[in-house]
Amino acid sequence: MSLNEVAYNGKVEGDVIVTKADAVINWIRKHSVWPMPMGLACCAIELMAAAASRYDISRFGMEVMRFSPRQSDCMIVAGTVTYKMAEVVRRIYDQMGDPKWVVAMGACASTGGMYRSYAVMQGVDTIVPVDVYVSGCPPRPEALLDAMIKLQDKISDESSVSNLKRSPETAMVN
């Protein structure tokens, strides 16, 4: 058995499971992402659809949408971030406990979208570190689910023990 193998092998291990702390922590984390729905525009409607029975985000263990940043660890920025709102988005992000992730849902949150104007922030990554960008205006629920699965992949590759608290320097992308 190679050192990197994390799966349970009953013939070798019997009742004992040998694995790495990172593997277990990441496995737990990726299957219980608690999203914070930062619904700012029409993307929020698709976000609601993704949570409803037809698309059913609970298949991936992400149905526990919390409207309190204290109880959530993944901010889904769904919609247009205006400069006036940017401050609020950042404050809510700051209030979320570590570790935390950000999904920029849709064209507006990713780049400002069609709003090339004085009032709209050109991408929420100006103020928060974005882990996954979703294209679309708005993205279909499937696209959001795909992004969340990509986020799960990303979480499973993280070095969780050192990631218990990400320092603000490494947390900021730019």
Next chain:
Amino acid sequence: MIDQDFTDSLLEKFSSVSLRHHDDCLTLDCEPNAIVEFLSHLRDEETFDLLVDLTGIDHGQKAEVRYTVVIHLYSRIHRNYLRVHSPAVNNESPEFPSVESVFPAANWHEREAFDMFGITFSGHPNLKRILMWDEYPYFPLRKDFPLAGIDVPLPAEDVVEVTDASVEPAPMMGGPFVSSGDGMMSDSEPRAKDESWTEQAEKPV
């Protein structure tokens, strides 16, 4: 009934009101100092008791009267609209009497017109910005304000400290981005009007 008699009687009663060219609903010009009295009359005597809209127009730096206030009223009895145009005094720092005392609904409309055009509504009980943040130094819907915006600091100092973000002019990249409005949806998606230039590459002369 909004007919010639109705218009004539209004014009007769108010010397400061005149007829304006219109293609849809009855449109009148009114002197700004008579606007409160005129709107009170329309509301109480002529059943135009619903303020539908109040906004401003910027006619450009060269216009003789640069800012105009436009008010839409609706009468549920006549089942028709009435539009009143009125010039704002002073092109540099436009001023207009608040009609909030006649139509309380005008409160937020006047705040928006102040926010976007910088028209000061004298007598307004709470004239502050409604869309942009309080410290914002410009009036974005004025003709001399660029669509992309002007560099100003973000209103929250602590957020700026962590993120180093600021309000920057949006990259127009050959924009503004508009939809042609016809044809297949895939062809009519909003795109730059003039793709021959971007912020990085100037338009070839």
